[in-house]
Amino acid sequence: MGDKQDSLDHEFANYTTCHGASRIANAKNRPHMALWTLIFLAAFGLCTWQIVDRFQNYFAYRTGTEINVQLESELEFPAVTICNFNRIRASGVTWSDLLYLGHAFFVPVLMDNPAALQAYVESIDWDSYNASMELLEDFPGFNFTHVFTEYGNCWTFNSDKNSPLKQTSPGAGNGLKVTMDIQTGEYTEDPLSGNLEYGLIFQVHDQHEPPRPELVGTAVAPGTHTYASTFQTHVKNQPTPWGQCDQNKGRNHLKYYDKYTLPGCLLECRAELVASVCKCTPMYYPATFLKENNEFDACGCTVPCEYTSYSSQVSYAGYPSDRAARFYETTFNYSSGYMRKSSITKPNKDGLKVNNAVVFENTAAEYAEKKESTELSTIQTKPNGEKAATLEMT
Secondary structure, three states: OHHHHHHHHHHHHHHOOOHHHHHHHOOOOHHHHHHHHHHHHHHHHHHHHHHHHHHHHHHOOOEEEEEEEEEOOOEEOOEEEEEEOOOOOHHHOOHHHHHHHHHHHHHHHHHOOHHHHHHHHHHOOHHHOOOOHHHOOOOOOOOEEEEEEOOEEEEEEOOOOOOOOEEOOOOHHHOEEEEEEOOHHHOOOOHHHOOOOOOEEEEEEOOOOOOOHHHHOEEEOOOEEEEEEEEEEEEEOOEOOOOOEOOOOOOOOOOOOOOOOHHHHHHHHHHHHHHHHHOOOOOOOOOOOOOOHHHHHHHOOOOOOEEEEEEEEEEEEEOOOHHHHHHHHHHHOOOHHHHHOOOOOOOOOOOOEEEEEEEEEEEEEEEEEEEEOOOHHHHHHHHHHHHHHHHOOO
16 A cells, blocks of 8 residues: 555656656655755745745735826816915905904914903904905906905816816916906005915815815915916825725715815814814814814825826016006006005005916826735736746646
8 A cells, every 4th residue: 555655656746747846756866856855945935935925015005106197188277276365455344343353363362461352352343243254355257266265265266176177288378377466555464473475375276176275375476477387197096905095085975075185174174173162163264273283183084096186386587577567557557666566655556466377388197096016916826937937837
């Protein structure tokens, strides 16, 4: 029985596709057999290490990014939100309104000074306490919609989510170009609050994304022509465990936005937290200065699985030229000083011009997709090749 089993083992070793075993079985002498045994064991160890390494790489959930740049015949033009650094127009409010709005914006300053807080309360005409929406001024601009941000009343161009405008040709003459009068004489910002600047701030963003100019906006100085060359990027992230993207849209569906975005999720979470603690939310921003930022870490917001982002490269030119200044002076009765450096003496006429252009630098779009570095199919197929290479198995 033993001889028969030895015969079967020898026959298997001779005809198996694992040629290393057959060379051991057919070795001419013991040194030859020992050599092939060492080679076979070393190859077997190498093969085992490679297979284990593949599994370790897979369960490490590493990712790589595949980036493609494609030339498109047309690109969807982004939304552009424009804000004045001045939140409240001086000609649109009374002294009591300013005191009330000062309370809304800067109450933490008073909280540290009980005497100043008491004097402030006694100075308010409480009959006009609720007159905040009357400050909104109609803006007849084409394709502009009103939005509240931390900068007060702002305007968003091309905000339609269902039918956004498209740009078919790149360059400065084919995008958004606006000239704005910021009216510095209307500024009511208090230097003690840290608001010392004047001008505009704008943000280029996706239509589904709520504007956050206070975080990612670009400031524009008066008396300049600003060119914002924009590039579009489509991002596709991996869900867990390969990434932080939540296929279930994190915090479930948002209440006030039809598409999940990280800024929208954070705004809703912050508004809910402030409302639960303070029983109200500011009209311009769903937060309060009295809450610490680290209290919002428990929102559970994740990055979207797919989103579109816009990056802008800004350059500047002097504005206006002498010929343009003469045109404004004869057509609109604006002096060159009004256009360049606030030389008009009447407060309700004092202003500076800002010329701003937002365009695509080309009609190419970038597509960035995160992919698994080691896919399950790799684990299934690679060991076969490694066995063939190291153990001479077919």
